[in-house]
Amino acid sequence: MTTFNQTHNPSRPLAQAQQWLRAVSDKLTARNLASTARQLLLPAIGILLFLGFWHLAAPQVETSLGAFPGPAQVLEQSGQLWQEHSDQRDRAAKFVTMQEQRNERILAENPEAEVKIRDYPGAPTFLDQIVTSLGTVLAGFMLATVIAVPLGIIIGLNRHFSAAVNPLIQIFKPVSPLAWLPLVTMVVSATYVSDDPMFEKSFLTSMITVTLCSLWPTLINTSVGVAAVNPDLLNVSKVLQLSFWTHVRKVVLPSSIPMIFTGLRVSLGIAWMVLIAAEMLAQSPGLGKFVWDEFQNGSSQSLSRIMVAVLAIGFIGFLLDRIMLLVQKKVAWNE
Amino acid sequence: MSKPHLELTNVQMAFDTPTGPFIALENVDLKIRKGEFVSLIGHSGCGKSTVLNIVAGLLQATRGGCVLDGHEVNTPGPERAVVFQNHSLMPWLTVYENVELAVQQVFRKSMSKAERRDWILHNLNLVNMGHALDKRPGEISGGMAQRVGIARALAMKPSVLLMDEPFGALDALTRAHLQDSLMEIQQDLNSTVIMITHDVDEAVLLSDRIVMMTNGPAATVGEELHIKLPRPRNRVALADHPEYVHYRQAVLSFLYEKQSFPAKQTPPRTEPGADSATEEADGDAGTFTVHAAPSGRTALAQPAEENA
Ligand SMILES: Nc1ncnc2c1ncn2[C@@H]1O[C@H](COP(=O)(O)OP(=O)(O)O)[C@@H](O)[C@H]1O
Ligand SMILES: [Mg+2]
Numbered sequence: 190m191t192t193f194n195q196t197h198n199p200s201r202p203l204a205q206a207q208q209w210l211r212a213v214s215d216k217l218t219a220r221n222l223a224s225t226a227r228q229l230l231l232p233a234i235g236i237l238l239f240l241g242f243w244h245l246a247a248p249q250v251e252t253s254l255g256a257f258p259g260p261a262q263v264l265e266q267s268g269q270l271w272q273e274h275s276d277q278r279d280r281a282a283k284f285v286t287m288q289e290q291r292n293e294r295i296l297a298e299n300p301e302a303e304v305k306i307r308d309y310p311g312a313p314t315f316l317d318q319i320v321t322s323l324g325t326v327l328a329g330f331m332l333a334t335v336i337a338v339p340l341g342i343i344i345g346l347n348r349h350f351s352a353a354v355n356p357l358i359q360i361f362k363p364v365s366p367l368a369w370l371p372l373v374t375m376v377v378s379a380t381y382v383s384d385d386p387m388f389e390k391s392f393l394t395s396m397i398t399v400t401l402c403s404l405w406p407t408l409i410n411t412s413v414g415v416a417a418v419n420p421d422l423l424n425v426s427k428v429l430q431l432s433f434w435t436h437v438r439k440v441v442l443p444s445s446i447p448m449i450f451t452g453l454r455v456s457l458g459i460a461w462m463v464l465i466a467a468e469m470l471a472q473s474p475g476l477g478k479f480v481w482d483e484f485q486n487g488s489s490q491s492l493s494r495i496m497v498a499v500l501a502i503g504f505i506g507f508l509l510d511r512i513m514l515l516v517q518k519k520v521a522w523n524e
Numbered sequence: 525m526s527k528p529h530l531e532l533t534n535v536q537m538a539f540d541t542p543t544g545p546f547i548a549l550e551n552v553d554l555k556i557r558k559g560e561f562v563s564l565i566g567h568s569g570c571g572k573s574t575v576l577n578i579v580a581g582l583l584q585a586t587r588g589g590c591v592l593d594g595h596e597v598n599t600p601g602p603e604r605a606v607v608f609q610n611h612s613l614m615p616w617l618t619v620y621e622n623v624e625l626a627v628q629q630v631f632r633k634s635m636s637k638a639e640r641r642d643w644i645l646h647n648l649n650l651v652n653m654g655h656a657l658d659k660r661p662g663e664i665s666g667g668m669a670q671r672v673g674i675a676r677a678l679a680m681k682p683s684v685l686l687m688d689e690p691f692g693a694l695d696a697l698t699r700a701h702l703q704d705s706l707m708e709i710q711q712d713l714n715s716t717v718i719m720i721t722h723d724v725d726e727a728v729l730l731s732d733r734i735v736m737m738t739n740g741p742a743a744t745v746g747e748e749l750h751i752k753l754p755r756p757r758n759r760v761a762l763a764d765h766p767e768y769v770h771y772r773q774a775v776l777s778f779l780y781e782k783q784s785f786p787a788k789q790t791p792p793r794t795e796p797g798a799d800s801a802t803e804e805a806d807g808d809a810g811t812f813t814v815h816a817a818p819s820g821r822t823a824l825a826q827p828a829e830e831n832a
Contacts, residue, residue, distance in 0.1 A: 421612040424582055427600040429629045429680075439625060443616040522616035522660070 258493035263500070266493035274314040281309035315479060315494075319501065322464060322475035325392060326509075329399025330460045336400070337407035337456070338449060342437065344408070345415025345445070362405040366398050366463040370470055373397045391473030398467045403460035410452025414445030443522060450517040457513055461506045476502060527594075528555035529716055530579070530684055534588035537574050548574050550742035552588070554735065556684075559714040563727040565775065566737030566746075567783060572720045575737075576686050579718065580606050593683065602630045605682035609689040611669040613661040613676070620657040623648060623676045630680045647679040648672070650709060667698035671705075678709065685710075687719040691726065699723075700759065703730060711755060724779075728771045729759055736778045747778055 240260050250257035258266075285306060292304035313321065344351045377393050418441055426440045468477025480498050483491045537549040548571045556562055564572045577583040579590050581600035590597040592604065613622045623644045631640055648654050651671035661669050670690060677685055690706075691699040707730055710717055721727050727734045731751050738746040751771055753762065762768040 419612075421608050421610065422614060424580075424600070424606065424608070425612050425614075427582060428580065428602060428604070428606050429626055430599075430601055431629060435629075440614065443614070446616075 252492065254487055254492055255489050258496050262490075262493040263496045266490055267497045269490075270315040270494065270497060274316045277309075277311050277314050280311065284309045313474060315498070315501075318474065318476050318479045319505070322468065322477070323505070325395045325468075325473075325475060326399060326457075326460050326464045328392075329396040329464065330403060330457055332396065333400045333404035333456060333460065334407060334453065337404040337452075338411050341408045341411025341449075341452075342415050342441065342445075344412035346437075346441070351412065351416070358405065358408065361401075362409070364402070366402045366466050367470060369398050369401050370394070370467055373401070374471060389473075391471060394471055395464060395467045395473045395475065398471075399460045399464050402463040403456040406455035406459065407449065407452040410448045410455075411445060414448025414452075415441055417448070418444045446521045447517075447523055450513070450521060454510055454513045454517070457509050458506060461502075461509060465502055529558040529560075529593060530554075530556040531591045532575070532579070532588070533591070535575075535578060535585045535590070536587035537571070537578065537583065538586045547742045548740055549585075549744065551744050554745060556716060556718070558683075558716055561710055561717045561719070561730055561732045563731040563734045564718065564720045564737060565722070565724070565727050565734055565779070566743065567739050567779065568722070570737045570740045571743040572737060573688055576606075576688050576718060576720055579684065580604050580686050582606075602626070602680040603683045605677035605680045605685055607670075607673050607677045607685070607687040607690045609692050611661065611666070611673040613669055613672055615661050618658050618660055619648065619653060619664070619672050620644060622661070622672060623679050626676045627679050643679060647675040650678065651675045651705060665698075667694050667702065670694060670702065674702075674706070678713070678715075682715070684716045684718065687717065689720050689722060692722060699726070704759075706730065707755075707757065724772055724775050727775060728753075728768060729757060729762065734771075734775060736775065736783075739783050746783060749774055 244259045244261070247257040247259040288306045292306070295302045295304055344354060374394050377390055377397065381388075381390060381393060422440055422444065426436050431439065464475065465477040465480070467473070468475040469481045470477075472478055472481065476498055480495050483494045483498070532552055532554040535549055535552040536547065538545040538547045540546075552575060554562075554575075564575060566572055574583060578585050579592075579597065581597050581604065584598070597604070613619075614625065617625065624640075627635075627640050627644050631643070635643065645654060645657075648657065651674055653668060653671050653675060656664055656668065661672070664672075670693075674687075674690065677687075691702055694702065703726060709715075710730075719730065728751055734749040734751060735745055736747045736749065737743050749771060753765070753767060753771075
């Protein structure tokens with residue numbers, strides 16, 4: 190980039206205009222264009238190439254439910270799913286208005302009468318399932334965080350404790366959600382008995398499975414981050430005779446925040462992947478169940494609808510990661 | 525002689541290593557008066573940091589011990605503030621907050637909030653860092669960060685100020701400027717200082733006494749040199765002062781004639797500290813920083829880093 194080489198001379202406006210023009214054209218240099226291209230153009234090209242390949246390859250793949258859906262069918266089905274959702278919202282609204290009108294009539298005849306409004310009994314739509322899945326994943330991830338961060342701090346601070354639990358972590362870390370699920374289901378059924386349950390059992394099962402699978406990266410990263418605090422800073426803390434809590438709050442935590450967040454992002458990604466599998470397997474409400482139902486349904490549109498779900502899952506996973514990145518930028522001092 | 529302020533008696537330090545105990549220090553004896561400025565000098569790896577860490581309470585001597593004002597030193601504490609070689613500021617705290625952390629901790633009970641604030645600002649102004657209160661350590665130069673480290677240590681009102689190569693990582697100009705500031709501050713506060721240095725001129729210019737250590741293993745105090753130059757000292761005026769030249773000569777002779785190149789006597793070692801951060805000033809190659817003439821009176825000029 191050239192710098193403004195201003196010769197302050199008001200009697201030469203032409204020269205100044207020239208300089209201004211040069212500055213503008215500098216902004217449009219090849220390097221600037223190239224970086225804009227890298228930011229926008231290349232990803233766009235990548236996506237277009239993928240869509241083209243998909244469009245061409247999909248009809249070649251014959252399944253028992255017809256050819257594999259191409260981008261056009263998938264787009265059509267996503268519109269369809271949205272339509273079904275809004276139709277159902279309309280019906281639900283009508284259902285409620287009807288009840289309200291009926292209740293008014295009843296009350297007009299007999300002011301003492303007890304009236305109530307029932308919820309619309311329709312099946313959850315695609316969007317409802319997304320909301321359910323998001324709620325479950327966030328609950329499971331929160332629980333994992335609340336367990337993993339404090340535990341990771343203790344492990345990182347105490348070498349003996351670390352040596353004691355390390356083998357356990359190494360063994361449980363690679364366990365697949367599919368293995369946990371039956372155990373969690375049985376335990377939840379046996380222990381969570383209540384007449385007026387606050388949570389659905391299926392919600393608890395999915396959530397706990399998510400927690401069990403996603404807490405490891407945060408746990409490991411937190412403990413590594415805590416153990417890796419600069420020894421000079423630890424010495425400062427000793428010289429200042431900071432209390433345990435002040436030491437943790439003022440030295441250990443801020444120092445390991447970047448590592449903790451790296452772990453949290455990996456954990457959230459795993460949580461989202463595990464949740465879909467758990468919902469499919471456990472038949473608990475959510476995107477996984479949507480995919481499973483469509484698979485069982487086996488209509489000519491099922492594959493397109495599953496493909497919509499696949500893309501939605503990917504997109505939501507991407508968004509979740511982006512949100513974590515934003516939170517990290519807010520919290521971490523080194524960003 | 526009156527009772528010493530700080531006394532190291534018959535200190536031995538043995539480190540456990542995979543190949544058996546390594547005796548770093550043996551029979552180290554040192555008595556320091558109140559208000560005295562003592563420099564520790566010796567070849568790299570001889571055990572200077574180990575001595576300092578024992579006084580700081582960060583290491584426990586395996587024999588003998590350290591007594592400060594009649595109390596044995598066992599644990600670290602703010603009355604023995606340490607200035608580390610690489611400033612050791614919390615990178616997530618601002619300049620002000622770094623000093624605040626120390627002041628909060630030491631004067632929580634004895635000072636009001638307003639008094640603490642004044643005291644923090646006072647110390648930062650003392651080292652000319654009042655202009656960068658809200659900067660993070662990553663946003664200021666190494667010299668500035670080292671000033672803040674000194675301000676943090678001074679703000680604890682320590683009875684002994686311990687400095688481990690405080691200026692080792694700085695360029696010559698900045699170093700000279702900080703040396704002058706330190707001399708002034710030390711004279712005003714009459715603080716007791718133990719400073720490790722690789723710089724012969726720095727040692728002679730700043731110290732009341734230079735303690736020269738023999739090469740390790742089993743290093744001990746080799747010679748002591750009392751520097752009886754009048755204060756305040758001016759580096760330019762001292763440049764060809766015969767006594768100054770004589771003191772420098774004495775230190776150099778100890779290092780290069782009596783305790784010459786240590787590499788042949790000690791096996792190669794892995795340096796635990798950050799000593800190697802300064803190739804220029806590091807004794808690994810047997811080179812000590814010896815200026816042909818003391819650098820110019822840079823205190824008059826603003827060091828370059830301040831204008832950045
Ligand atoms: N924690 C430790 N474990 C083993 N050896 C150590 C340890 N700390 C220092 N040493 C050894 O003790 C000697 C003195 O080290 P140090 O005090 O850092 O030297 P200096 O500060 O004079 O360069 C060196 O040989 C070093 O390798
Ligand atoms: Mg050292």
